[in-house]
Amino acid sequence: MQFDFTEDQHEIKRTAKDLLAQRSTSEKVRTAAESGSYEQSLWAELAELGWPGVAISEDHSGGGLGIIELATLLEEGGYALANSPLLASAACAIAIQEAGSDAQKKEWLPKLASGQVTGSFGIAGQTFPDLVDAAITVSVSPDGSSATLIDVSAAECNAVETIDPTRRYGEFSEADQSGEGMPGDGAAALDISTVIVSAELVGICQRALDMTVEYVKDRKQFGRPVGSFQAVQHRCAQMLLNTEAARSVTYYAAWSADADRSLLPEASALAKSSASKAGVEVTGSAIQAHGGIGFTWEADVHWFYKRAQMDAAWLGGTKTHRERLTRIAAAQAA
């Protein structure tokens, strides 16, 4: 047993972090959020590096690595709040890899892996990240038992404004109307997307915690740093606990997607119930620990809170996934 990344995986994560620290600075995140558009050059660079297809098989021009590697990239994407369709497009590609027919894979995977086109993924009738500019979308039923491939240019879809301007969201006008059926495992597709958005949430939590620790060390009231007050310290300790808890179960779930699929349904529910809770609580705590500044548009913490809210709700939040955990355990007990 070795519950730690391999050297290669650490290296991928470190490289991603360094790159995004330069390319996805707070100013860039803000500019993209306020203008409602992504910086194309960032996507081009990520595509060049092979991020969208990192977990797509080499047969389909992907990187041939696993969900663990994809999850580390998304974690760092969350940490930097990178404005790009990476989550949506990677989720779409994974879904086609899991559920698509050979023809569907052949047609779409190379294009998605290279970043030449982008994709989206979601549950029918709900919000889809980065939908409007996508070429192709996979829509699944809530339990993943059926999956449909939708050509976005032929479908009627709209942009929807949400609380999170760091990412663009959309919805189909009439759910499930068009599209081709997919013969494969829609449930696995849904579970894996659930895991990778959990990874993004872990990154968001880590960043919110880091920003908060830095701020409370610096900000002085009553003649001392507010971070020396025990109520603030214990809040930060709780933020660490939530973040590390979500990290443990999310890494486990990513590993199960690569190594032991029998564990994936339960592991993905664990990851998302924990990461959704952590995301919402840790970023909310970050605002509180920043005081009035934290409530301003000017400070950056609110972007993390907003993204965390959307991620937490996407593909089911804590309540949905806890219910699922109980159902799985009850079935084993019965």
Next chain:
Amino acid sequence: MDLTFSTEELEFRDELRGWLEANLPGEEPRGDEDAIYAFRTEWQRTLYDSGWAAVHWPQEYGGRDATLMQSAIFFEEMGRIGAPLPANVLGLLLAGPTIMAWGTDEQKDRYLTPILSAEEIWCQGFSEPEAGSDLAAVKTRAVRDGDDWVVTGQKVWTSGAQYSKWCMLVARTDPDAAKHKGLSYFLMDMEQEEVQVRPLVQITGEAEFNELFIEEARIPHANMLGEEGNGWIVALTTLMNERSGLGFFLQVRLRQMLDRLIAEAVANGKIDDPVISQSLGDMLERTETLRLTAYRGLSTIMKYGQPGPEGSLTKWLWSETNQMMTQLAVDIVGPQALHSANPWSYELLRARGNSIEGGTTEILKNIIAERVLGLPRK
């Protein structure tokens, strides 16, 4: 990343399982502390005779040189099969490792084997009426008199003192030195008139812990562990060992408790109550988080030689979860869970101690904030 056990780890586990199946004793007696103690002593002898008493100890002291991972497997298996705890838990987990770290060769030769064989039971004499969380405030005085130290003071919450031959004692040897600098660490013989043990009845009605009244007890200088004035640092070694390994045992027990609750909720239909279902989902999330975080913490220590941030979190998470789970049992089992004859009633009460013993949750949060996150001290 590989979350499966290696061949070597599986071999270790299977050997242990085989041995346990052949040697596991029957049900532990309930209620009668002396009977429980006798039962656990017998069990530790059995473990010792087959070399299973302390797998993580070096072979030269009777252990197996087990890796941390094997030690975790050992405790998980013990928990899974429902094995009793050994009688000398504090000796095995605290005194032994502290003596190995700080002891002279003579001390190691003298003390380690009887710890392993349960011939000599140990207790931890740290806390005092006025020094709990603020451990460095201990007042028990030790004054040098020739080759001896003469010790006077009071200790409290001393678990297992009534069965102990030896006590890990922290006492003040220099009242003029700064708080943390004036302490020394002693190995005190409990079998002397000058040490009186008085049981303290706890909220469960049992008396696991005691008060110690120490009135001019004599401790030979040779029984000082570490240097004079170095007691705080030696005590930290003991405290750092407080949770190692045992955490895996406790985490498995917690999961077994949860499985019993789920089975009960399935049987009585409460599983369909959405509030109960949510609470159980929360418990499932917590128990899995504990298991995985414990393994992650272990991998970090094995690979980097020091614990990561996750290491400080599991005791807090475990104690909180145990309290929530025993409370949830009252909802699922119903008010009978509070009847004395029902084992849940004991679990509910005993769980209150979890967030106090071995460092309170508030103190753990302080440590996390200051040492892990680097927030400024007051």
